[in-house]
């Protein structure tokens with residue numbers, strides 16, 4: 001099988017696997033226990049934190065290790081609710097992950113102000129600026145890179161706007177980390193990520209807090225993580241995450257241009273061979289690994305099944321929306337109808353995906369297209385010419 005669903009989750013990178021396995025065998029003790037073997041694991045944990053903080057160019061006490069981005073996003077909204085007055089609002093982009101959207105609604109209800117995106121999925125900085133001038137806002141949630149389309153946010157501009165208005169920025173960087181330089185997100189007050197999206201283990205992640213943030217708790221009931229996240233520390237997974245993250249930043253990020261070129265050839269080819277195929281977010285800057293393809297006909301589940309039989313694992317958009325009746329809220333925010341959103345398939349690669357795999361996937365998509373058009377005698381079930 002050729003796996004093209006890395007935005008949902010990625011297999012362990014070799015360096016993560018090595019570190020995870022050796023720590024599971026040799027550093028499994030609870031770092032908070034009162035004997036020497038635990039003190040050793042505690043010391044190792046702090047070495048891992050230093051390495052991680054070094055890559056992010058931040059202080060070690062800005063890093064809290066947790067279970068992943070869902071926990072991180074929930075905790076930030078809980079903090080914002082506890083540390084703001086009853087009239088403050090939060091601004092949330094319409095294309096955020098459900099862990100942001102649902103937390104915002106749960107903690108702020110009617111006090112969520114939705115930030116629109118354009119037809120390419122890019123947030124409106126003009127609207128953000130106006131909201132910042134007119135409303136009392138305690139938090140802004142804008143993700144760095146979208147999980148369904150790969151569309152990137154104008155992070156420098158957002159950082160400047162939040163900074164000048166003295167409003168905190170929650171940046172869900174789950175899809176950005178390990179693919180683009182983390183340093184570019186330094187302006188975020190809360191930076192959230194999950195290891196399994198970049199080749200680390202599942203169930204481990206981090207949040208980087210700006211030093212001025214006080215009273216933050218991700219989980220109460222323990223003194224771990226400087227009292228900000230109770231619960232037994234998962235050192236083996238943490239060290240695996242820190243090692244792979246630092247490896248990617250040092251070695252893989254520089255290959256970005258070649259990966260953009262491979263994806264471009266893939267997209268150009270399909271746009272030529274399949275009339276009416278449209279790339280969602282094509283007019284925006286996107287992650288090098290993601291291609292969101294709006295097919296001219298057929299429900300995406302039919303595409304997925306056929307491609308699976310051909311040996312290619314792709315997805316409908318987000319793992320969370322696969323198989324659900326609800327069309328993607330991300331594509332709806334781009335202006336797609338429910339019917340066109342249901343014709344979208346998402347392809348997402350990793351640094352280890354080869355150029356030949358992109359080409360083989362293009363062959364398979366063309367073969368499946370050939371089958372669909374043959375069966376309908378050349379006529380499409382549904383044809384779309386919208387942009």
Ligand code: PMP
Pocket residue numbers: 007008067068069070071097099143145146147172174175194196203
């Ligand atoms: N945010 C984004 C942008 C994501 O893509 C995901 C994973 N789909 C999450 C948050 C949640 O990550 P996790 O399931 O690892 O907590």
